[in-house]
Amino acid sequence: MNSHPHNTFDSHTGSGSGSGEAETTLRLIAGLPAPEGLEERVKAGLHQTLHQAPRSASLLRWPLATRLDPTRSGSTGAGWMNSNWARSAAAAAIVFVVAGGGWEVYSRIQPAQEPKAIALPPVAAHGGFSSANAIRTPKTLNGAVLTHPLADAVAGKKRPDSAKKPVKKAKAEAAKPVAAP
Amino acid sequence: MEIAPSAVQDEAREQVEEEALEALVGQYASTLYRVAFSILRNPSDAEDAVQEAFLRVLRHRDTLGEIRDHRVWLIRIVWNIVLDRKRRAKTRPETDDVAELARVLPAHGLSAEQRAAAAQNHAHVLACVDQLPAKEREVMVLSAFEELTSVEIASVLGITESSVRSRLFRARNLMADLLNHSRSLR
Numbered sequence: 001m002n003s004h005p006h007n008t009f010d011s012h013t014g015s016g017s018g019s020g021e022a023e024t025t026l027r028l029i030a031g032l033p034a035p036e037g038l039e040e041r042v043k044a045g046l047h048q049t050l051h052q053a054p055r056s057a058s059l060l061r062w063p064l065a066t067r068l069d070p071t072r073s074g075s076t077g078a079g080w081m082n083s084n085w086a087r088s089a090a091a092a093a094i095v096f097v098v099a100g101g102g103w104e105v106y107s108r109i110q111p112a113q114e115p116k117a118i119a120l121p122p123v124a125a126h127g128g129f130s131s132a133n134a135i136r137t138p139k140t141l142n143g144a145v146l147t148h149p150l151a152d153a154v155a156g157k158k159r160p161d162s163a164k165k166p167v168k169k170a171k172a173e174a175a176k177p178v179a180a181p
Numbered sequence: 182m183e184i185a186p187s188a189v190q191d192e193a194r195e196q197v198e199e200e201a202l203e204a205l206v207g208q209y210a211s212t213l214y215r216v217a218f219s220i221l222r223n224p225s226d227a228e229d230a231v232q233e234a235f236l237r238v239l240r241h242r243d244t245l246g247e248i249r250d251h252r253v254w255l256i257r258i259v260w261n262i263v264l265d266r267k268r269r270a271k272t273r274p275e276t277d278d279v280a281e282l283a284r285v286l287p288a289h290g291l292s293a294e295q296r297a298a299a300a301q302n303h304a305h306v307l308a309c310v311d312q313l314p315a316k317e318r319e320v321m322v323l324s325a326f327e328e329l330t331s332v333e334i335a336s337v338l339g340i341t342e343s344s345v346r347s348r349l350f351r352a353r354n355l356m357a358d359l360l361n362h363s364r365s366l367r
Contacts, residue, residue, distance in 0.1 A: 019353035021360060025306040026219070026325035032285055034214040035224060038231070042206050045232050046239055050199060 198242045206235055209252055212328070213259045219322050220263040221270075222281060222307070230266060234259040250336075256329070257337045264319075279304040309359040317352035320345055 213234055217227035237258055238245070248254045283300035291299065310318060323334045324345075335342045 019356040019360075022306050022310055022321070022356045023325060023353075025303045026310065026322060027327070028286070028303065029219050029222070029307070030215055030322075030325040030327075032215060032218060034211040035228065038214055038228060039206055039210045041228070042210050042232055042235055043203055046202060046206065046235055047199075049236060049239060050195075 198245070201245060202235070202239060202242060205238065205251060205255065209255050210235075212252065212326075213255055216256055216323075216326065217259055217263045219325065220260075220267055222277075224281075224285075226266065227263075230259055230262045233262050237262075250333075253333050253336050256333075260323075260337055282307075305363070306360070309356065309363060312359055313352055313355055317348050317355060320348040321352040321356070324349055 210231055213231045214227050217230040218224065221227050221230065234255060238255070245251075279297075279300050282303050283297055286296065286300055286303070310321065313321065319338060320334065323329060323337060324331075329337070331342050331345045335345045338345070340348075
């Protein structure tokens with residue numbers, strides 16, 4: 001039934017009676033004739049569509065496009081816009097303009113500059129171990145030395161802390177048991 | 182009133198395009214119908230699909246000159262239309278196929294009973310074909326068209342020729358399994 005030399009069914013070796021039966025059925029369906037008058041109906045449909053709706057323009061027909069056509073001046077038909085070369089050139093020009101605009105915008109936007117100097121954490125002066133946040137405190141100064149009698153200097157006033165210490169020391173010494181001579 | 186020369190040229194061009202389109206209808210409408218019917222299995226739906234295919238061609242008639250193989254191009258258009266319709270339609274019951282096949286199958290001197298039995302058998306086979314995976318089914322249905330080579334089938338489906346062959350091989354094996362299984366259940 002199949003007469004085409006390169007059809008895939010021709011090289012069928014058969015993988016079982018089932019597939020052969022299926023192919024017979026499918027060929028039978030594929031070989032059914034088309035109904036009578038199909039072509040006329042399709043042509044009538046096309047003719048009706050063609051004369052009902054105006055021809056849909058696939059290209060923009062600018063007046064400029066037709067005016068610039070040297071061979072068809074003043075015409076409303078397709079001008080230089082129908083030329084593939086001109087359409088490619090127009091497309092390339094549009095791409096160029098869009099890309100150029102994008103590049104201009106991109107080039108105007110400058111990213112925030114990074115600081116040139118970087119603050120490093122303090123390093124120990126002599127190398128080796130760091131101070132580890134330890135605060136150096138100076139040695140405590142000696143207390144104030146009493147040069148005048150206490151009663152004359154600050155009579156009736158509150159005595160400074162430094163003045164208390166000798167009194168406390170004196171009391172403590174008085175409380176100590178007297179050692180035997 | 183003077184008629185612009187461009188208007189005359191437009192009319193002449195449209196006339197040429199219309200004639201070319203009518204020539205395509207005359208040459209390929211039957212093939213397209215058979216392709217559509219093999220999938221839709223309904224005469225009116227198949228005819229609608231053919232009409233729609235030529236309407237699409239009408240809309241893109243400016244590109245007709247760029248097409249190398251009109252037959253494959255048209256089959257591809259109608260194939261996409263019928264697949265789309267098949268996808269949207271509900272599953273076709275087997276009884277519909279039986280009735281339709283009994284009506285359209287050639288008699289060849291068969292009695293009415295034999296014809297009914299043949300139609301039933303074919304409808305059952307078609308129901309099994311419908312159970313195949315889409316890729317294998319499409320290749321199997323298109324391979325049944327004797328005028329289509331495997332290269333053309335590959336072109337219609339947008340795959341390579343080796344894919345056509347491997348899918349057809351799988352389809353045959355699956356088909357044999359399906360039919361054997363359904364017979365064992367009967």
